[in-house]
Amino acid sequence: MDIKEKTHKQLTERIEKLEAIIAEKGVGSRQLQKAKRAQRDLNLALILGTATALVGLAAWKVLKSD
Secondary structure (H helix, E strand, C coil), rough: CCHHHHHHHHHEEEEEEHHHHHHHCCCCCCCCCCCCCHHHHHHHHHHHHHHHHHHHHHHHHHHHHC
């Protein structure tokens, strides 16, 4: 790894750490955390809803074929 790549990697890591600190403690961090929780809850609801629909569809197909 040449010096340019190494420097780029180190700077990128430092910027990411700084962004994480700002996201955790900066202005609007509370709203960001709420948005992340809302997104997580929405994703879980979509996954569970889809799984329920697939199980229901499979059960309907099985019961209909009898």
